Amino acid sequence: MTDRISTGGxxxxxxxxxxxxxxxxxxxxxxxxxxxVKCKTCGSIHKFKGTPAARPKxxxxxxxxxxxxxxxxxxxxxxxxxxxxxxLPYDMxxxxxxxDLIVHNFFGKGVVLKTYVGKCSVLFRDxxxxxxxxxx
Ligand SMILES: [Zn+2]
Numbered sequence: 001m002t003d004r005i006s007t008g009g010x011x012x013x014x015x016x017x018x019x020x021x022x023x024x025x026x027x028x029x030x031x032x033x034x035x036x037v038k039c040k041t042c043g044s045i046h047k048f049k050g051t052p053a054a055r056p057k058x059x060x061x062x063x064x065x066x067x068x069x070x071x072x073x074x075x076x077x078x079x080x081x082x083x084x085x086x087x088l089p090y091d092m093x094x095x096x097x098x099x100d101l102i103v104h105n106f107f108g109k110g111v112v113l114k115t116y117v118g119k120c121s122v123l124f125r126d127x128x129x130x131x132x133x134x135x136x
Contacts, residue, residue: 005026005029005034006026006029007026007027007028007029008025008026009025009026010023010024010025010026010040011023011024011025011026011034011037011048012024013034013037013039013048013049014049015039015041015042015044015046016044016046017039017042017044017046018039018041018042020041022039022040022041023040023041024037024038024039024040024048025037025038025040026048027045033048034048035047035048036048072123072125072126072127072128073125073126075123076110076111076123076124076125079111079113079123080101080109080111082099083099083100083101083111084099084100084101085101086101087101087102087103087109088100088101088102088103089102089103090102090103090104090105090110090131092131092132092133092134093134094133094134095115095133095134095135095136096112096115096120096133096135097112097115098112098113098114098115098120099111099112100112102122104122104124104131107122107124107125107126107129108124108125109124109125110122110123110124110125110129111123113128115133115135116135117135117136118132118133118134118135118136119131119132119133119135120133120135
């Protein structure tokens with residue numbers, strides 16, 4: 001499966017000006033490789049870094065990810081409702097039990113789904129994450 005890339009098409013590239021990986025327009029292709037791109041964010045034109053063939057990144061369909069986000073959020077809301085309180089601040093030095101409600105600095109409220117040795121899986125509003133804990 002080859003991604004057909006043509007001039008004028010979109011490509012994810014590292015923008016040397018924005019210093020971020022952003023969507024670019026393809027401006028020039030040599031021997032099937034993108035050589036020149038234009039940043040959609042800042043409009044700067046620069047060389048394309050990396051070969052597109054080496055990264056067969058499947059384009060994410062926004063509709064699919066939006067759907068899975070909604071269902072994760074619904075799951076999360078139910079889990080938070082049924083979790084036993086109080087909210088425990090997340091700390092990797094602590095150990096948690098399945099059903100515990102925890103509050104993470106970055107990810108916010110989460111509910112512990114499963115515990116493992118040294119970690120536990122926690123359902124956050126957007127997705128499930130593995131967190132380091134001192135579970136034994
Ligand atoms: Zn840019």
